[in-house]
Structure formats: structure tokens, C-alpha cells
Amino acid sequence: MLKIFTTQLSGIFSRIGEKQAEAIEDGARLLAQAVVSGHGVYFHGKNELAAVALEATESKEPFPCAKVLPLDQTERSLLHPSDRVLLFYSEPEDEEIESLVKELHAQGTPVVGVGPAQKEPSMIEEHCDVHIDFQLKKPLVPADDGTRFGYPALMTCLYVYHALSFTVKEIVEEYE
Template structure:
């Protein structure tokens, strides 16, 4: 089982690696807020909520990051701020946040699995596919277990964190 798990994870990480340019662009967009006078507002959904405190309060949190809890808080966001929305899937709630941010012309990044039903991801300027749409490890009864959303997000997050760190270092040297 471990060998299958490892192979499947490597496949997911390869799909994420193929999005490196989009991850770099998303990191640059978020860094515009952190290097200016703005903040990076982070809103997580469903099981991804477990990762919220790490992104905003850990030793390796995103610079100038804050948690967004309620949709009405978007009215406090100004043009110097950026938003990061992270969920396992495109739920009605995530789509509602996307619509609100678009209506208010706020720059944002979305990390989630592709929306196969409504193709919401196709209309986003800054989108990163989580690449974990289903469980990946087969069991003896032919079902599958382990849907590694958090592992994939952690991988994406550390790529973004490293990109943003490097940008900060380059700016400090200039």
C-alpha cells in the first residue's frame, strides 16, 4: 500500500509542478500586498480550515497575512490588499466568495480542485489546481482511501512561501 501511496503522491506533485508558472504569478500577486502597505487576507473552506492558522500564525506564515472569517469583511479590503481563497472543492460558499470579490474588483488567488461540473476555475485569472479530486489508495474491498488535500496544499504553500521569501530577499538587496 505504501508503494501505491508514494506513486500516487508523486503523480499529484508532478501535476502541481506543471503549474509552477501560475504558482509564481500567484505568489507575485500576493507579494504585491505584502511588500506594499497591504495585507494578504486568507479565507479557507471545509477541511482546509485546519491549515488556516499555519498560513497566518506560524513561523512560516505568509507575510502580512490575516484571516478572513465573514463575507461582509471584504468591504474592509482596499486596493493594496490581496486575497487567497483555499478549499478542497468549488463549493457554493467558495463560488459566492469568488463572485463577491469579482463584484468588488478585488485581486485574489484560488487554490482548489477543478470544478468539473460548472467549470468555475476556467474563468479565474489566478487559479491553482489542488490536483486531489478523489481518494488515491485502493483497498482490498476495491474502495479507495486517502484524499491528500492537505499534503497537496502544503506542497503548493511551500512553493509559494519560498517564492515570496526569495522576492523579499531580492527587494532587500536592491
């Protein structure tokens, strides 16, 4: 099973690198604008994806200008138009994420969304300034009974996070 999981996960990472390179570049440019101007890059992840915000703020290599997005709507309303939000989610029809992205869009805060793309763009995708498809459509490992398990949403989001982080670093270094 581990070999199947590893092969499938490697394939997901390759697809992200190949199919989402342009979206990652666009997202990194948007985030780099906040970094260069000294504004905040606010991170939010739903459920287990909140770990990406910890990686961005508490790791050995924190993301420049990284902050955790406030849960309080009044505090979020204080975001500056030059701030950016990097939003991670795994359900394309999540009402809480839909409400959050609508709120941020309405107040003029640019959002880079990372989650599953749909054949027809979801409301979440439509309200993001840049959307990056994390390429995870279903669990990766088939079971004997025909079901599947192993849905590494956090791993794929961390892969996208690091791709964005490296690209932002390159952009900021070129700017300086």
C-alpha cells in the first residue's frame, strides 16, 4: 500500500508542478506585492489545513509578512487593500469558506485560493483573484472492497505552499 500511496502522491505533485505552474506564478506575484510593500500575507486553512498557517508563521523558514487570518469578522474588516489572503480548503462547496471568500472579495482584499477545482468554477474559485487547483480529486489508495482511502489534502496544500514560498522569495530577491 505504501508504494501505491507514494506513487500516487508523486503523481499529484507532478501534476501540480505541470498544470498549475502559471497559477502558482500568478499567486506568488500577488503575494509578493504585499511582502514588498510591507503589508501582511494572511493565512487561513479549514480544519486540518490550518497547519499550513503554522508552517507559514512558526516554521524554521517562515513566510515573509505571514500572519494568521483573524477569525473575528471585525478584525478582518481592518485588513488593508494591500494585504493578501492565502486560503486553503478541501471542499468546493464549503459554506463557511464561501462566506469568507465573499466577505474578503467584497472588502477588496485579494485572495489566493488553494483547493479542488471543479469542471464548472465553484463560487469559491470565482471570488478568488488567483485559484490553484491542488489536483486531489479522491482518495489515492484502492481498498479490496472497491473503496478508496488516503486523502492527503494537507500534504498537497503544503506542496503548493512551498511552491508559492519559493517563487515569492525569487520575486522579492529580484525586486531588491
